[in-house]
Amino acid sequence: MKVKNTGRYIFILFLIFILWHIASAAVKSPLFPPPTAVFCNLREVFFSKIAVHAALSIYRIVAGLIISVLIGSILGLLMGFYHSVDRVLSPVIYFIYPIPKIALLPIVMILFGLGELSKITLIVIITVFQIVITMRDTVKNIPKETFYSLTSLGAGDIVVFKEIILPAAAPELLTAVRLGAGTAISVLFFTENFGTVQGIGYFIMDAWMRVNYIDMYSGILVLGGIGLILFSFVDALDRIFYRWKN
């Protein structure tokens, strides 16, 4: 099944590249090079020029998501389980969630500097709300009868968290992580254009400035690849841990 899946991915990617090739041949512009040219370039410069940028970007995304998941799920689960926590925190969350946090970038940079911390912080404050709300609603939607068998056994809150709340919330958490990963990648691309000379976002914009379109497309391709790897990783976790769902 795993092999079949990989085959499917390769086949579909192959189709995309063929379409790209046809489109590029039709346009005939240096702004839109054919995939073959981009691949040749990637083979030459990936390790020498791109890999370090890509690695740094992956680090920022993964660190941001991990922190987001930790903070978001702890808050969300407590809000879902304890009505009193929800009553206090919900208004705060609802108020901050819709504020366009990209606009906070200057403040974040002043507070956390120009380095890694501010980039990761921005990813966290943008993705954490989705996770909080998903986790809270998941816990709230557990049928109350599910708790009854444990309550009638005299189980305390810790047992209830371990046996019901965490297992019920975990698969939904992966969904929230998928959404968060997509958001994180776009946010990262944006933040990497400010105050840094490292990261795949910087590499793409820099190539654009240098009018090196082949490099630019190579960077975009790598960015897509990063997304593909992240999503496949989450899917794999889903398949390994949540057999009961399927």
Add this chain to the structure above:
Amino acid sequence: MITVRNLEVFYKSSRGKFMALAGVNLDVEKGGIVAVIGPSGCGKSTLLYTLAGIIKEFKGEVLIDKTPIDPRKHRIGLVLQDYGLLPWKNVIENSLLGLRVKKKITKTDREYAEYLLSRMGLSGLFTRYPGELSGGQRQRVAIARAFILKPDILLMDEPLSALDAITREEMQDLFLDVWKGDSISTVFVTHSTEEAMYLGKKIAVMTGPPGRIVKTMDNPFFGAREIKDPGLYFSIKSKLKDLIKGRQK
């Protein structure tokens, strides 16, 4: 032994207090089984949840073997109509859950669980998840889990109501068969008169809301599939139906 005296339960909401039980009295002797029957909404589940220690605020007395109900002290086996099993645990894990909350699982426990599950016709399904079982199989696991706990009391809330007629009769027989081995004091809630007359040594009729037990009677047809005295059977049955509908004769 279960003793319920003048039990009153209220549901509180923003719209005010709703009286769900108004002075319920009920006795289940040691090794007895009382079938509680009544129309939908009369308060049967509320009564059971109070006996299970899920509803903690009530007036009156609820005693198990003469001590006030406490789910941490007493072992309470609870079987619900649905949602009783945890979807992320397979059959064997689900069936041991009750025991695991109470103590450390030993090899003997595991063997007993496997024995009971097999007796319930579940051998070969131990590693399946609830989502991979039929409704009847799920309820077998839920019932097996309650017995594996070796409970002080057994509470069943319409556990067979969602099943088709044939599965249901099979399950009634199976339940009674296992139950007779252990004879745990049991309250079995149902809305079917046939089921009450097959599974109850005593039958308690409840009406409401607010819920009251209007009549408790001995049932000569307990465990009898073949009815020797159809005249008596149908007269009791129609009497039960009248009581449920609130008509007195």
